[in-house]
Amino acid sequence: MMCDDAGLLLHAYLDDELDAASSAAVARHLHDCSACKARYETYAIMQKALSEPALYRRAPDALRAQWTTPVAPAAASKVTPITVRRRTPVAFAAAAGFAAAVLLSVPAWLHWLPSRGADNAIVAQAIAGHLRSLQGEHLLDVVSTDQHTVKPWFEGKLDFSPRVKDLAPEGFPLVGGRLDALDGHSVAALIYKRRLHVINLFQWPAENGSATQVATQEHGYTVIRWTGDGMHYVVISDVNEGDLKQFVLAFQNEANPLMAR
Template sequence: MMCNDARLLLHAYLDDELDAAQSVAVTRHMHGCPACAASYADYARLHKALAQPALYRRAPDALRARWTAPGSPAAGNARTRRRWPGLAMAAGFIGALLLTAPAWFYLWQQHGIGANPLAGEVVSSHVRSLQQQHLMDVVSTDQHTVKPWFEGKLDFSPRVKDLAGVGFPLAGGRLDALDGHSVAALVYKRRLHVINLYQWPSTVTTSAAVVTQWHGYTVIRWIAGNMNYVAVSDVNETDLRQFVLAFQDDAATPPMR
């Protein structure tokens, strides 16, 4: 994890809003990065200071009565004055967050919608990977270079294929985390687009591929040979299906549905 990625997640880490894999990644990063650890310590002190009961004051009873009296113009005006600044501040905060941290947008949507948590997590990981210096740990178009790089870093051997002949050249790979698991992420290209292919062991032998659309991204998940596979990209669905079929072509896998 890079410092820029960790700093985006420090506030959520402090509030215990990250999933297990992200929490572990941030913790490990701070163990080796004094700057991020110091930033986290500052946030923690500020969080504790703002939570002190002594900072809160109860409004006088006379003032509360004026605000809450039925039919009181003052009450209506006060509610209106309180509501609009609050809405404006919330809208401004969300707008700034979306502009400065695109990965946060998908993390927020993932928790807010919940229709397919894994798809949301996959898209979040894909978006984060596109940030500078986060896409690949090993850069190579040679499958015989990429595959050995994972040895000793994972407790399984990922399947790596060279698909340049069908228009999906291998670009490299990296370590990542999904669904609470350490995973191998292979990076392929389709013209100017990036395709992330995640792999990790499964207790299930095989399953049909399932296609999910998630906020402009296509996610295809299947299981083959006791391995989970998830492909994600912003290429059109036809191209991503073609990629998956090319990757599957020498394995006994059920058809997509």
């Protein structure tokens, strides 16, 4: 199966609408093609995001009353039939354009969700950065499983040297890195994997000392923040909280001066 063929079937595969043979063919292609697999993961995230209960609002009581108030017989007799107009292609195009705009700007849906205060602004930014990284080719600027390739790539691009470690023995292989922005800072983003899940680890210099880790659950993602070794760290993924805490522990255990070599 070619990428173009798989691309046409990804939504149907996600909704479990394919027959057994087609589903198996798409599954094999996703196993062999990282680009299509990343696109599929993005679709899955969008499907999950758009099903969030917080996106939906209860109709105002005044409007609900209009729906439920019975029409008086006299008024009912005067009701003039309304001619149903067919939707024009322009209307369909407008609706499709709006849907496409939402899908192409994944982090935009975060602005529709209720805010939980300024203290969690960095959590919202981390989620937006994570979702943005899963779109198209935004995930990686440097592709490598070798920490001695990823770490030097940041030289000259940031005014600090990020801590880079391959945690493959612990089940979290390094796959690369990229430049990003968080909390008004230029940050290093290291990309790890946990099976098919992507883990984004953001880091930038800290002016203060160390701070214990804080875990936050937002919209199906776990965000863990801590400060240590002169750096701020924010890690985010849709893996379960236990796996992400295991990742943090593995990274902290390896965060030592030897890593700066």
